[in-house]
Amino acid sequence: MAKRTAIIDIGSNSARLVIFEKKSRYGFNLICEQKSKVRIGEGAYEKEGYLQPPGIKRAFLTLQSFLHTINKYQVNQTLCVATSALRDAPNREAFVQWIKKELGLAIKVIDGNKEARYGAIAANNLLPVKDGITIDIGGGSSDMALIKDGQIVDTYSLNLGTVRLKELFFDKGLTPEVTHEKATAYIQQELLQLPEHFRHALAIGIGGTARTLSRGIMRQTAYPLDKLHAFSYEIENHRSYLDAITLSSAKKLKRFGLKKNRFDTIREGTLIFKEILAHIGAERVISSAVGVREGVFLEQLLKRDNLKFPSTINPSIVSILDRFKPMVTLEKRRKARQKLASSLYSVLQKDIGDDKAYENELQYALKLSGIGKTLTIYRSHQHAFYIAMQELNYGFTHEQILLISLLLRMYGKELLNKPLFEQYKPLLPEKQTLLWLSFIYTLTVLLHEASNRADIRFTYENRTLRILSDKPLHLVKEKIKALEKPVPFAIIIEDEKSIPKNTLLGI
Template sequence: MNHRTAIIDIGSNSARLVIYEKTSRYGFHLICEQKSKVRIGEGAYQKEGHLQPNGIKRAFLTLHSFQETIQKYKTSKTICIATSALRDAPNGKAFVSWIKKELKLDIQVIDGEKEAKYGAIAVNNLLPVSEGITIDIGGGSADLALIKKGRIIDTYSLNLGTVRLKELFFDKGKPLEDARAYIHNALNALPEHFKHHRAIGIGGTARALSRSIMKSTEYPLDKLHGYRYTVSDQQSYFEDVYRSSAKGLKRFPLKPNRFDTIREGTLIFDELLRYMGAEEVITSSVGVREGIFLNSSLNKRTLKFPEGKNPSIESILSRFKPMVNVEKNKKAKLQIALSLYHTLLQQSNIDKIYLNELLSALKLSSIGKTLTIYRSHKHAFYIAIQELNYGFTHEQMALIALLLRTDNDGTVPRILVKEYRSLLPSKNVLTWLSFFYKLTILIHEASNSAKIEFSYENQVLVIYSDKSLYLAKEKIRALKKPIPFAIIIADQNELPKNKNLGII
């Protein structure tokens, strides 16, 4: 059985359980997620921080249920952490001791800076960014991390949280300006170097806002992780949300389960964006829990995946293992693509930046055959569009998935191109890449580890092979070429001599 790790995260507003399964050295995926709105901090900010009976009861029942799930999944390791609600509560230690006695569960109460660090570790490994400031707004605190050149430079925790603001201001009907002044006072403690044009939104508030923007703009890709938007385009929307009445929230494309704290969270988020001078927001669906998991599994010195190792690709390849013996020579497939790409680069007039997407698609080209060889390219497309989650932009995800969907004639279906048009490169680039992809597949499947070389001159592409490419010839002739040119196959295709059959 693969290694499984359970992580419980007790926040001021919600408690969550996630279980990750490690499928290879660098591949992992989420196999279980449960959430309960325990509101353990409910009423605490008006009672000098003390946890109240209702919140304690909900937390106990939730943790007991989480433990039953963990037992069912037979996890190898369980890590339970708690954040601001418990670290701020005078009776927090008593709660931790009581849970350990009753449920045999060890709760680690972490400070805000460690919380910010875990979020930054997740972002640093699972988002295609190397610069920015992470913002994780919880019920009791807002935790930030400054990342530069792929390194976590600094972390900071502010006593700004949605539940805290709700109970101190919104529930009491106090003027909005009082809440804003409270936020500004907290921001005065933030070090001056926490300025950046890019904010990375972690946590419920940032995700809820991004999802509502995606819905209102009819965004083509149903994937929150990696979604980007320009701050100036959305600030009037943010203001409409936090100035709304509780009943008025129904007119926004927000999930009803976010209504209780979305106004407070949006106000905090908007003020943080203004303070740091953010121009764009990138949404992260990973945060503290993923950071804790990676912290326990990555190299302790670097806390980074090795260069060239993408956890999504590693996970897909370890879970969808078609024809293992046939795929042993996958390096030869990538080498064919590289040689073909560079031979026709001048003719195609496309940027070298797309080579990574082409090679990524080729690595995944056989995953659809795990289900069935029939329509395997369609299965591969759906697997990729769902499972390519980490380390790629949405543009890269869409392009890789569509290359996997390439038809027998080397083209991508028009209906998919139309659906994902806003995320795809130009028609010329897509046409060339799908041609490169399909031609590489055809040569590789027919060549049986042959030595393959290419030349292009006078509008003729010559494919040299030291083994027969007989089975590929007919299919190659059927390919639609991006521009007019001829394809000649120069391979070793000799018949054995046999006098009885008239072959001499």
């Protein structure tokens, strides 16, 4: 696969460019993202779908600019897809051929089912979900996919889009109530075409409308983590908020905490989203910051893997390790450290009693424990925290992201950073559990760094943790003495002594 791949997505409302850089077999990261509100479908829905000159001109200038960026980044491969507005346009072939001739860019016009499938590929690989229905509301269509047990089982495309509804109903000068009534009837009629098996309690929100609403809800609720991807909410708790947006006048939209650049189509999008959620019986929404563009990229990356990352692979973890290259790079050493932590977690279960519920998060933190030293050894644990908070995006819940990041941050004498704990408390395990996990993480790192590949075992009886080693652990003893403990207990180290028996001390 090409080292750098550019994906251009031409939608009815916006055109976007993303450039991914591939570092290893499964490691990749986003290195460039650009967007332009081309509104290529503007005026088309009232003109039998024909693309109109203003939209065509904006699209041309945007694509021309994208190609300059692609050239600057020395991209190896460029893929361009176009969705609803172009596929509905009788003059699409003339536009596609014109762009090919003038700019040398090949545009692939995809149908609604393909668009839905791309979004589902992205969500299925990059969100912590195995089941649900993806909903991607664009300017001209709403594309949906049904995911069951990690497999995409069906797709469907509805002629419901924000620009389409705006031109058919919201731009007619009617009162908000009358507009709402007519548009709702139109949406509900279209939804009758959706196959009966498109029913699920979890909706996966893809695209601008879903992201904008999630951002608004995050602001309304003072959500502690500023990360949209994998943010989730219960629909019933925010039903009145969604209802109010659909009935609002354009001038009053600012009171909902929404981005101003979404005001022109957010009422239409919210109404479509709300009606789809009700129709499929959704109870919860999880937000996706990935969609068609990531799906196009992953289709190529994972074509030999049945379009799914292997169960042992998390793309965020791979990407971080590829780019920040922690000192513990040998797989054998990494596995030894993880085995050490697992053993310690097991023997301490007598006091912890959580059935090792957080072992995955603990193991991921240990995999990443050296990433901060890539920048500098001083305060490397703080650097590791910030790297993890920014880069742990794919396949994790917000709770997991925070726990892994805070374990990386809490390396040292104290097991809990109180300001961070208070800031993110609603998304973290209870305090005592966090103290135990931090203790296990910190002790494992200390032992592994100072043990020189020793064979280390643990026992825990009568509130005494014994650390048995076949090699000296002199350097770690002082640090362990100063280490805070989750509860009072003794730590005894029984290691091989490093001083030869016949040595005369003091000479």
